[in-house]
Amino acid sequence: MNVRLYSKLLRPAFSITTAVNGFRLQKHLYSTQKDVSSFERKEFPLSSEAKTQIGSLLDTLYKRNFGQPEFLEAVYEVLGSLIPVFAKEPRYIQMFEKIIEPERQIIFRVPWVDDNGIQRVNRGFRVQMSSTLGPYKGGLRFHPTVNLSVIKFLAFEQTFKNSLTTLMMGAGKGGSDFDPKGKSDGEVMRFCQSFMTELYRYIGPDTDVPAGDINVGAREIGYLFGQYKRLANQFNGVLTGKDLGWGGSMIRPEATGYGCVYFAKNYLQYKNMDFKGKVCIVSGSGNVAQYTVEKLLDFGAIPVTMSDSNGYIYEPNGFTREGLQFVMDLKNVKRGRLVEYLNYSSTAKFFENEKPWSVPGDFAFPSATQNEIDHEDAEMLVKNKVQGVFEGANMPSTSEAIEVYKQHSMMFGPGKAANAGGVAVSGLEMAQNSQRQQWPREEVDEKLSCIMRDIFSMSLSASQKFGLGDDVQSGANIAGFIRVADGMIQQGAV
Numbered sequence: 122m123n124v125r126l127y128s129k130l131l132r133p134a135f136s137i138t139t140a141v142n143g144f145r146l147q148k149h150l151y152s153t154q155k156d157v158s159s160f161e162r163k164e165f166p167l168s169s170e171a172k173t174q175i176g177s178l179l180d181t182l183y184k185r186n187f188g189q190p191e192f193l194e195a196v197y198e199v200l201g202s203l204i205p206v207f208a209k210e211p212r213y214i215q216m217f218e219k220i221i222e223p224e225r226q227i228i229f230r231v232p233w234v235d236d237n238g239i240q241r242v243n244r245g246f247r248v249q250m251s252s253t254l255g256p257y258k259g260g261l262r263f264h265p266t267v268n269l270s271v272i273k274f275l276a277f278e279q280t281f282k283n284s285l286t287t288l289m290m291g292a293g294k295g296g297s298d299f300d301p302k303g304k305s306d307g308e309v310m311r312f313c314q315s316f317m318t319e320l321y322r323y324i325g326p327d328t329d330v331p332a333g334d335i336n337v338g339a340r341e342i343g344y345l346f347g348q349y350k351r352l353a354n355q356f357n358g359v360l361t362g363k364d365l366g367w368g369g370s371m372i373r374p375e376a377t378g379y380g381c382v383y384f385a386k387n388y389l390q391y392k393n394m395d396f397k398g399k400v401c402i403v404s405g406s407g408n409v410a411q412y413t414v415e416k417l418l419d420f421g422a423i424p425v426t427m428s429d430s431n432g433y434i435y436e437p438n439g440f441t442r443e444g445l446q447f448v449m450d451l452k453n454v455k456r457g458r459l460v461e462y463l464n465y466s467s468t469a470k471f472f473e474n475e476k477p478w479s480v481p482g483d484f485a486f487p488s489a490t491q492n493e494i495d496h497e498d499a500e501m502l503v504k505n506k507v508q509g510v511f512e513g514a515n516m517p518s519t520s521e522a523i524e525v526y527k528q529h530s531m532m533f534g535p536g537k538a539a540n541a542g543g544v545a546v547s548g549l550e551m552a553q554n555s556q557r558q559q560w561p562r563e564e565v566d567e568k569l570s571c572i573m574r575d576i577f578s579m580s581l582s583a584s585q586k587f588g589l590g591d592d593v594q595s596g597a598n599i600a601g602f603i604r605v606a607d608g609m610i611q612q613g614a615v
């Protein structure tokens with residue numbers, strides 16, 4: 122029986138909706154296989170040879186990654202954007218076929234002992250996706266939802282994101298299904314040490330340079346670095362996001378949030394708009410959300426929401442700098458829940474187990490996690506006349522949500538472009554480490570702002586060059602892809 126027929130038989134007749142950490146996430150029991158006709162666009166006709174190649178690539182993709190919905194979703198999203206490129210230059214199809222297969226995937230056991238002396242075991246991952254443009258580069262995520270599909274989708278997105286920064290960085294991602302919530306400092310430290318005891322064999326400043334992501338911040342990077350140093354007997358730039366006292370870069374904690382707002386500012390300028398007095402809906406209350414809110418305040422916008430996995434806070438007059446400081450202290454130091462913000466503000470309201478997308482506003486900044494805006498949420502944004510969505514998180518909008526943005530000509534900054542500021546400053550941290558130097562705050566901020574401006578203009582011009590108008594999402598995929606694909610061809614198509 123051929124793969125496509127087999128997969129059709131397995132296709133779900135229904136999907137289950139699970140309330141995961143307060144978000145309504147649509148979980149398909151099996152991921153859907155798409156064939157070439159799902160991607161064809163009559164304005165960009167493909168040769169019959171190109172269609173055959175894409176068809177066979179899809180068959181292999183599905184066969185190799187069956188049951189990995191996040192990864193398939195990310196590949197489909199990029200493939201859809203590349204059809205105009207493949208119509209013009211079919212030689213790129215073969216490069217895409219290679220890019221969707223990770224160079225290396227490492228899965229390992231992470232044993233550790235909790236505070237009660239009980240033996241625990243988690244699973245660790247590192248997916249080394251592409252080394253075409255430099256050492257593998259990308260964060261580590263510690264979250265119970267982590268699995269191979271999630272890490273592969275993140276590593277795949279990272280390939281195009283890192284390419285857009287124009288810095289010398291390949292792409293990777295890693296993490297574990299370890300849940301740091303409710304764990305003591307000592308437990309987190311022992312877990313990090315055990316995780317690094319295996320990972321250190323595969324990384325190095327010129328090989329693979331991990332960093333933070335969800336639940337991996339300054340504390341975890343410190344524990345991971347300390348253990349690497351003991352095992353490798355080397356002090357080097359093997360991780361980014363380090364503390365300023367021992368090799369970190371100014372602005373790295375701020376970079377993803379600041380960068381996302383810089384990206385949005387460029388988009389707004391292109392549309393002859395600015396942030397003054399604009400109401401912004403932000404999700405998340407972690408690293409990305411915090412510095413998104415801070416930069417929005419710098420630009421005179423009014424951020425009215427923040428969230429965590431228990432629900433969202435609505436602050437009708439907007440978060441003040443003092444209110445934001447309260448959130449930072451609550452989340453980064455006390456490691457508390459966002460609902461405790463009600464102890465600080467008498468005007469705020471908390472909406473338990475809800476997402477903030479029903480709140481009226483001008484712009485949305487999803488900055489929590491993947492698939493947090495679905496079709497229904499996107500329709501809500503449209504109804505509320507939200508004019509633009511700028512993704513601080515990785516793949517926070519489902520493909521159905523993106524369709525809605527496009528149908529309504531909303532401004533849309535996809536994660537791999539809009540949130541590239543974090544990894545860009547990580548690239549700058551690598552450069553500073555190589556020089557044994559630390560650049561001043563203003564210098565790094567200026568470089569970040571220029572990189573985000575250039576990412577916006579590269580994405581826009583790639584879209585226009587391929588006849589897609591102002592489709593910044595497709596333009597980001599195209600510009601990110603072409604740099605990697607050209608590099609692969611020049612390096613002997615490996």
Ligand SMILES: NC(=O)C1=CN([C@@H]2O[C@H](COP(=O)(O)OP(=O)(O)OC[C@H]3O[C@@H](n4cnc5c(N)ncnc54)[C@H](OP(=O)(O)O)[C@@H]3O)[C@@H](O)[C@H]2O)C=CC1
Pocket residue numbers: 141142143144264266333334335336337377405406407408409410428429430431488489490491513514515540541543544
């Ligand atoms: N840090 C960085 O430099 C970069 C991060 N990103 C992306 O930005 C997003 C946020 O990362 P970051 O701010 O670093 O992570 P943090 O761990 O600092 O914060 C994550 C926030 O999102 C919430 N959240 C996480 N998972 C879920 C879930 N399944 N459902 C609901 N809420 C959830 C958390 O709530 P709770 O506390 O309740 O778990 C928390 O408020 C991620 O998509 C990440 O991949 C992208 C580029 C760079």
Ligand SMILES: O=C(O)CCC(=O)C(=O)O
Pocket residue numbers: 258259260261279282330331332333334361515540541543544545547
């Ligand atoms: O700074 C880094 O290398 C990690 C950034 C990251 O994980 C991301 O861009 O999603």
